[in-house]
Amino acid sequence: MSPEEVVRAELNAWGHRDVDEIVSHFSTDAVWENVPLGIANGHGEIRYMAKQYIDRISHFECEIRNLAAAGGVVLTERVDRFVFDGTPVDARCMGAFEITGDKISAWRDYFDSHH
Numbered sequence: 346m347s348p349e350e351v352v353r354a355e356l357n358a359w360g361h362r363d364v365d366e367i368v369s370h371f372s373t374d375a376v377w378e379n380v381p382l383g384i385a386n387g388h389g390e391i392r393y394m395a396k397q398y399i400d401r402i403s404h405f406e407c408e409i410r411n412l413a414a415a416g417g418v419v420l421t422e423r424v425d426r427f428v429f430d431g432t433p434v435d436a437r438c439m440g441a442f443e444i445t446g447d448k449i450s451a452w453r454d455y456f457d458s459h460h
């Protein structure tokens with residue numbers, strides 16, 4: 346898969362709400378950082394953090410507004426729409442993905458957690 350395809354597959358996995366599928370797109374030593382909320386290192390922590398979200402999300406869809414790829418880096422401007430603890434949320438965010446081979450080695454999402 347190309348870096349763009351890896352990122353699109355990861356974002357689609359969230360819509361399936363399948364933690365195993367979500368984690369499968371990460372390298373074993375990956376770093377996932379939701380910049381205002383915290384960092385997860387490696388499959389174990391990423392699985393734990395993803396499960397915390399999935400357990401509270403009843404719906405998820407991602408609108409990619411812009412995507413730029415250069416080498417192994419993919420940048421996304423997105424609106425993540427989900428229902429979190431029964432409350433609809435439209436989260437505008439920027440994501441920076443670093444792809445090594447066909448796995449995410451780093452993912453950083455930047456968003457305002459107060460809106």
